[in-house]
Amino acid sequence: MTAQDPQIARAGRSLGEPIVLIEGVEKTFGDNHVLKNVSLTVRQGEVVVICGRSGSGKSTLLRCIDHLETIDGGTIRAAGHLMGMREKNGKRVPLKDSEVAKQQRDLGMVFQSFNLFPHISVIDNITLGPVRIQKRPKSEARDEARALLARVGLPDKENAYPRQLSGGQQQRVAIARALAMKPKVMLFDEPTSALDPEMISEVLDVMVDLSRQGMTMIVVTHEMGFARAAADRVILMHDGSIVEEADPETFFTAPKSEHTRLFLSKILHH
Amino acid sequence: MNWSWEFFFTYMTNGLMVRGAWTTVWLSVVSMILGLGLGVLAAMMKMYGNRALRYIAEFYIWLFRGTPILIQLVIIYTGLPQIGIRLTVIESAILGLALNEGAYLAEIIRSGIMSVDKGQTDASRAIGMTWRQRMWLVILPQAARTIIPPLGNQFNGMLKTTSLASVISMEELMRSAQMLAQVEFRVLEAYTVAAVWYLALVSIWGMIQVRIEAHYEKPFGPAAAVSPDAKKQIEKAAGPAGTA
Numbered sequence: 001m002t003a004q005d006p007q008i009a010r011a012g013r014s015l016g017e018p019i020v021l022i023e024g025v026e027k028t029f030g031d032n033h034v035l036k037n038v039s040l041t042v043r044q045g046e047v048v049v050i051c052g053r054s055g056s057g058k059s060t061l062l063r064c065i066d067h068l069e070t071i072d073g074g075t076i077r078a079a080g081h082l083m084g085m086r087e088k089n090g091k092r093v094p095l096k097d098s099e100v101a102k103q104q105r106d107l108g109m110v111f112q113s114f115n116l117f118p119h120i121s122v123i124d125n126i127t128l129g130p131v132r133i134q135k136r137p138k139s140e141a142r143d144e145a146r147a148l149l150a151r152v153g154l155p156d157k158e159n160a161y162p163r164q165l166s167g168g169q170q171q172r173v174a175i176a177r178a179l180a181m182k183p184k185v186m187l188f189d190e191p192t193s194a195l196d197p198e199m200i201s202e203v204l205d206v207m208v209d210l211s212r213q214g215m216t217m218i219v220v221t222h223e224m225g226f227a228r229a230a231a232d233r234v235i236l237m238h239d240g241s242i243v244e245e246a247d248p249e250t251f252f253t254a255p256k257s258e259h260t261r262l263f264l265s266k267i268l269h270h
Numbered sequence: 271m272n273w274s275w276e277f278f279f280t281y282m283t284n285g286l287m288v289r290g291a292w293t294t295v296w297l298s299v300v301s302m303i304l305g306l307g308l309g310v311l312a313a314m315m316k317m318y319g320n321r322a323l324r325y326i327a328e329f330y331i332w333l334f335r336g337t338p339i340l341i342q343l344v345i346i347y348t349g350l351p352q353i354g355i356r357l358t359v360i361e362s363a364i365l366g367l368a369l370n371e372g373a374y375l376a377e378i379i380r381s382g383i384m385s386v387d388k389g390q391t392d393a394s395r396a397i398g399m400t401w402r403q404r405m406w407l408v409i410l411p412q413a414a415r416t417i418i419p420p421l422g423n424q425f426n427g428m429l430k431t432t433s434l435a436s437v438i439s440m441e442e443l444m445r446s447a448q449m450l451a452q453v454e455f456r457v458l459e460a461y462t463v464a465a466v467w468y469l470a471l472v473s474i475w476g477m478i479q480v481r482i483e484a485h486y487e488k489p490f491g492p493a494a495a496v497s498p499d500a501k502k503q504i505e506k507a508a509g510p511a512g513t514a
Contacts, residue, residue, distance in 0.1 A: 098400045105398030115393035129397040161489045
């Protein structure tokens with residue numbers, strides 16, 4: 001199984017109800033209008049790949065879904081939560097920190113720079129959430145963590161510290177750490193951009209595997225091999241807006257937007 | 271020449287001095303722990319508080335770093351009764367030392383927290399930690415790595431700063447030496463004994479500090495990453511005690 005077998009990856013997946021609903025989202029950083037009226041619906045079990053040049057707003061959109069950034073307009077519903085807000089007498093009120101944290105537990109996020117906790121071992125990285133946040137029994141959490149480590153191909157690394165692992169290994173632990181919280185949606189923010197070329201496929205293989213098991217995934221990446229192999233839909237963002245939204249076949253062979261053609265020519269021909 | 275080794279050795283093991291040394295140790299530990307609490311609180315207020323809390327923290331740090339500890343102790347013990355606040359010697363000593371220490375530690379703790387990578391906040395929020403869980407489980411343990419070396423130096427300083435509490439008649443090492451000196455007027459022997467006791471306490475702490483630092487460094491790489499060559503250079507620069 002490699003990231004280059006599209007049929008195997010996509011076979012037998014059926015899409016469910018919408019699980020992420022993004023409506024008219026606006027985001028500005030100072031004078032910089034990063035997201036302009038962005039709307040997107042992702043269904044349960046769907047794998048959506050978002051690409052675009054740096055500064056196009058794709059990572060910001062992902063961070064807004066997990067409420068790591070606060071949006072300035074519009075709404076984001078994810079995994080059954082109105083992210084960062086609650087409705088009170090028809091008005092929207094921002095949630096308290098602890099309530100936002102509860103919402104975030106249903107979403108998993110994987111970062112470009114891994115962001116493992118460097119002061120604790122691999123297995124403690126994975127069990128920290130389940131034990132300290134979800135208050136699950138430690139032995140049960142550790143068993144599950146070992147199963148997850150086996151799943152990402154690192155069964156013998158549970159006692160290692162993050163600094164002792166390669167980038168690819170660290171990122172696979174980061175995926176296991178996110179999965180340990182049993183999220184309903186997984187968000188990937190350029191998960192392979194910081195990796196040496198020879199380590200990219202080991203991370204992508206884990207992600208393809210995850211997609212085959214029905215995980216809902218939103219992936220910001222420039223790995224077009226992954227998009228072909230695992231995506232149900234590929235999206236191109238340009239200057240804070242979604243300019244192309246199509247199945248991989250159409251996206252790569254018959255894109256509608258000039259921006260997509262330009263983007264593909266730059267990314268595929270070198 | 272009127273130095274008496276006999277007095278020196280008798281004073282070394284004199285009950286008054288031993289009790290004084292013990293008082294110095296526990297006074298330092300208690301004041302340091304309370305100071306650490308105050309320092310964490312002030313750092314948090316300054317970094318994450320609203321404007322009022324921030325100003326309170328800044329005022330506290332400014333006040334206690336800007337005035338001599340000696341004056342703080344004297345005001346607390348002999349000044350406050352004038353406005354109806356009467357504290358015992360022990361209470362005054364602990365309060366003064368802790369308040370003073372907290373003001374210094376606040377800045378050390380703040381810089382330690384700021385040294386933790388921003389990605390750690392993202393990662394801990396992404397798995398759904400509340401602010402408190404984030405601080406306690408992720409940020410502070412990592413900040414500790416940066417904070418602990420200067421914290422150790424602060425405690426080294428604290429062991430000696432407690433001697434100032436002798437002016438409010440706290441019976442620690444310094445005060446014990448004063449009292450001994452007045453018995454037989456063996457002033458040099460009495461204070462030398464106190465000095466030797468301080469040296470011993472500070473040296474023991476130095477050994478403990480090395481272990482604590484190694485413990486917090488362990489996840490980040492092999493301890494004592496300084497090469498033998500570099501070590502020689504450092505020693506040369508510092509100058510050996512014998513030739514100074």
